[in-house]
Amino acid sequence: MMSADGVTHAFRFQAMANPCEVLLEGCTARQAHTLFTQLEQEVRRIEHKYSRYREDSTLSLLNRSAGQICAVDPETWQLLKLAGVLWQHSAGRFDISSGVLRKVWQFKSAQEQTANTAIPHEQAIAALMPFIGWEKTHLDERHFQMRAGMQIDFGGIGKEYAADRCADIARAAGYRHCLINLGGDVVATGGRVNGSTWQVGIEATHTANTANPRIWRVLPLNAGAIATSGDTHRYLLHAEKRYGHILDARTGWPVENAPSSITIAAPNATEAGMICTLAMLHGIDAETFLHQQQRPYWIQPTA
Amino acid sequence: MQLKHSSTLAVAALSLLGAGHAFAAEWEQEASVLYYGESDGRVKDGSLKYTGTRTADNGDLLNLNVGIDTLTGASPSGVTTTNQIQTITSPSGHSNVTPAGELPLDNRFKDTRVSASVNWDHELKPDLRGNVGASFSKEYDYLHLGVNGGVSQALNDKNTILSAGFAISQDAVEAVGGTPTPLSDSNQRLGDEAKGSEDKTVTEVLLGVTQVFNKKLVGQFNIGISEDSGYLNDPYKYVSQVSPQGIVSTNLHESRPDSRSGQNLYGALKYKATDRLTSTSSARLHTDDWGVDSVTIDQKIRVDMGNKRSIEPHVRYYSQKAADFYTVQLNEQDPLPQYTTADYRLSELDAYTVGLTYRWEDKANREWRITGEMYKQEPTKQTLTAGQADLNANPGFTAQMISLGLTF
Numbered sequence: 001m002m003s004a005d006g007v008t009h010a011f012r013f014q015a016m017a018n019p020c021e022v023l024l025e026g027c028t029a030r031q032a033h034t035l036f037t038q039l040e041q042e043v044r045r046i047e048h049k050y051s052r053y054r055e056d057s058t059l060s061l062l063n064r065s066a067g068q069i070c071a072v073d074p075e076t077w078q079l080l081k082l083a084g085v086l087w088q089h090s091a092g093r094f095d096i097s098s099g100v101l102r103k104v105w106q107f108k109s110a111q112e113q114t115a116n117t118a119i120p121h122e123q124a125i126a127a128l129m130p131f132i133g134w135e136k137t138h139l140d141e142r143h144f145q146m147r148a149g150m151q152i153d154f155g156g157i158g159k160e161y162a163a164d165r166c167a168d169i170a171r172a173a174g175y176r177h178c179l180i181n182l183g184g185d186v187v188a189t190g191g192r193v194n195g196s197t198w199q200v201g202i203e204a205t206h207t208a209n210t211a212n213p214r215i216w217r218v219l220p221l222n223a224g225a226i227a228t229s230g231d232t233h234r235y236l237l238h239a240e241k242r243y244g245h246i247l248d249a250r251t252g253w254p255v256e257n258a259p260s261s262i263t264i265a266a267p268n269a270t271e272a273g274m275i276c277t278l279a280m281l282h283g284i285d286a287e288t289f290l291h292q293q294q295r296p297y298w299i300q301p302t303a
Numbered sequence: 304m305q306l307k308h309s310s311t312l313a314v315a316a317l318s319l320l321g322a323g324h325a326f327a328a329e330w331e332q333e334a335s336v337l338y339y340g341e342s343d344g345r346v347k348d349g350s351l352k353y354t355g356t357r358t359a360d361n362g363d364l365l366n367l368n369v370g371i372d373t374l375t376g377a378s379p380s381g382v383t384t385t386n387q388i389q390t391i392t393s394p395s396g397h398s399n400v401t402p403a404g405e406l407p408l409d410n411r412f413k414d415t416r417v418s419a420s421v422n423w424d425h426e427l428k429p430d431l432r433g434n435v436g437a438s439f440s441k442e443y444d445y446l447h448l449g450v451n452g453g454v455s456q457a458l459n460d461k462n463t464i465l466s467a468g469f470a471i472s473q474d475a476v477e478a479v480g481g482t483p484t485p486l487s488d489s490n491q492r493l494g495d496e497a498k499g500s501e502d503k504t505v506t507e508v509l510l511g512v513t514q515v516f517n518k519k520l521v522g523q524f525n526i527g528i529s530e531d532s533g534y535l536n537d538p539y540k541y542v543s544q545v546s547p548q549g550i551v552s553t554n555l556h557e558s559r560p561d562s563r564s565g566q567n568l569y570g571a572l573k574y575k576a577t578d579r580l581t582s583t584s585s586a587r588l589h590t591d592d593w594g595v596d597s598v599t600i601d602q603k604i605r606v607d608m609g610n611k612r613s614i615e616p617h618v619r620y621y622s623q624k625a626a627d628f629y630t631v632q633l634n635e636q637d638p639l640p641q642y643t644t645a646d647y648r649l650s651e652l653d654a655y656t657v658g659l660t661y662r663w664e665d666k667a668n669r670e671w672r673i674t675g676e677m678y679k680q681e682p683t684k685q686t687l688t689a690g691q692a693d694l695n696a697n698p699g700f701t702a703q704m705i706s707l708g709l710t711f
Binding site for chain 1: 345379384390392694695696697698699
């Protein structure tokens with residue numbers, strides 16, 4: 001007969017263009033397998049429903065129907081409502097309709113980087129601005145309408161929402177020692193079986209070797225969520241100037257002088273992710289904004 | 304993991320059996336089922352027990368106990384808790400990889416134990432009784448064999464009973480994969496040093512007096528001494544050696560002394576306050592040369608609700624000091640001590656039990672009993688290294704017990 005101080009069941013999968021993992025303690029392998037299956041299904045359901053890349057997703061349907069009044073289901077209504085709150089709270093800096101700017105901005109990862117990528121012409125950006133703006137949409141509990149030519153996406157909301165949904169499922173099934181990490185959005189339903197906290201590493205933003213990231217900080221997580229936003233992995237170099245990939249929806253231009261990464265702890269991943277995203281959009285004033293949110297935060301300064 | 308064997312209980316029970324019984328050759332039997340579960344997926348125990356006492360025409364008492372229990376779950380192994388990273392958060396849009404963290408191995412234990420004991424109590428001459436008994440239990444990696452005996456002398460119209468008893472048990476530990484050498488590295492394969500089986504001998508002596516003060520009050524007082532010798536380690540418990548930064552460098556098999564001498568005092572009072580209210584109070588003090596001094600205070604109040612029904616709330620407080628050689632972990636830079644354990648059962652702790660028993664009789668005049676108890680263990684918090692700030696290697700636990708019994 002052997003004893004161990006709790007077994008950690010680990011499950012990893014790829015979803016929402018990110019590596020995902022679930023760690024679970026205090027149950028049998030069979031129970032873990034059952035929960036892992038449920039959580040993966042839930043992540044895939046949300047991904048499928050709100051994917052920009054799937055013709056049959058709810059999101060694609062909304063985007064194809066731009067200009068018309070569309071019926072929305074309760075879940076979509078909630079997500080759109082949240083997007084409205086974010087837009088309002090950020091004074092228009094964050095806008096789920098700003099995705100059209102991708103047509104003109106070409107951010108690249110460090111590996112793809114070339115020394116001098118063209119930046120979009122002022123006029124090209126100006127031409128897109130009429131199709132950006134939450135104020136040009138109308139939402140009520142059953143219907144959503146946006147101006148023809150507009151596009152929305154749930155970047156910065158969907159993944160966090162999925163992480164929280166997973167945590168809800170785990171909690172409802174009675175799992176108190178579960179940690180969910182969807183591409184850096186981490187939620188825990190409680191600590192580890194042995195009474196200790198989960199250890200969440202914050203990746204150093206200037207990690208040269210992405211396969212083996214350097215750790216900048218280690219945060220203990222007992223229950224609640226940690227999310228991180230950063231501006232290091234996708235950017236554009238032009239005339240020796242670096243343009244980060246976080247765009248201010250009011251101007252169509254990247255935010256300047258944003259911290260290289262911001263990490264927030266909050267009761268749920270949705271809130272943590274929202275605060276992260278909004279703080280990044282405040283650029284040089286990120287810390288002032290974070291200070292007002294009254295949540296624990298960690299800033300990695302730009303090198 | 305070994306289940307706690309205590310022949311003290313057997314001996315104590317026998318010293319009470321000296322009290323007179325109605326002489327009629329009949330069996331009084333109880334069958335019970337019990338579930339015990341600790342919080343957070345730790346130990347769970349399910350057991351079935353049978354106990355029967357037959358009183359012969361000549362006043363002889365024959366007592367039989369048979370039980371089977373099944374353990375599952377996990378128990379802290381003594382390995383300390385560290386800040387090894389379990390997951391990484393990183394700015395979106397980038398693949399993060401969890402470092403090959405050392406996740407605990409999946410070795411949840413399962414064990415089934417069968418146990419049996421028999422005792423015979425016989426009148427040697429008027430007011431002097433003798434008793435002998437034997438006990439046996441077997442689980443996958445543990446074997447217990449024991450004998451016990453005693454005498455009891457009734458004085459002053461049977462209002463005072465003096466008793467003396469002894470119990471000797473010979474146990475064998477046969478750990479899975481060989482019984483490890485104390486202080487050996489848990490990662491090294493157990494070589495020739497590891498023996499297949501180790502022995503342990505436990506001897507206990509008990510002197511007691513039971514006194515009837517009046518119709519309402521009975522008291523009991525016992526003095527016991529115990530001597531354990533042989534292999535007293537738990538073969539599945541480790542002690543971690545930790546760097547000043549809070550990283551575990553090695554996990555060693557624990558090392559306990561090969562002898563342990565203990566003394567204990569036990570006192571109990573049963574007071575029938577009214578026809579409907581009976582109070583049972585007891586206190587126990589224990590001390591031994593490992594430094595595990597403990598005190599137990601127990602109180603039950605049985606309330607008769609008429610119609611053959613009663614309820615009995617129960618509270619217990621237990622407090623113990625840590626063994627002298629208990630440590631939550633070792634500093635890798637310090638020389639190795641001769642004796643060391645991180646077994647939470649030898650740490651400094653307080654424990655609280657609250658419970659309730661409800662008894663009733665069914666239409667066939669069988670007495671039923673259901674007992675529920677909650678147990679909470681609170682160890683004294685130990686400070687670890689700076690690198691393990693906010694961590695607790697011995698957080699304690701809660702447990703629930705529910706048991707259903709039928710007397711027939």
